[in-house]
Amino acid sequence: MYEHFFQCPYCWEEVSVLLDPSVRKQTYIEDCETCCxxxxxxxxxxxxxxxxxxxxxxEQ
Structure with a gap:
């Protein structure tokens, strides 16, 4: 697994996500760990x- 840090597009906090490099292309949805x-x-x-x-x- 690969930990990647980024800025949440909602709350602007720096958060991390775990990425799986064994899957070449990925698209998925995950909630921000800070603002949900x-x-x-x-x-x-x-x-x-x-x-x-x-x-x-x-967009919600």
């Missing part, structure tokens, strides 16, 4: 290296 709002993640790995990471708010 849903965030859509798009992640891409190549040769176990993080190539792309996006954390976008979900």
């Amino acid at each position: 709002n849903p965030i859509e993640f798009q992640v891409e790995f190549e040769s176990n290296e993080l190539q792309m990471f996006e954390a976008q708010p979900i």
Whole structure:
């Protein structure tokens, strides 16, 4: 697992998420551990290296 730190698009706190480099392309939704709002993640790995990471708010 790969721990990645980012800024929440809702509360602007720095939080971390665990990423699985064995899955090359990933899109999933997870709640912010600080404010509990849903965030859509798009992640891409190549040769176990993080190539792309996006954390976008979900319109409710």
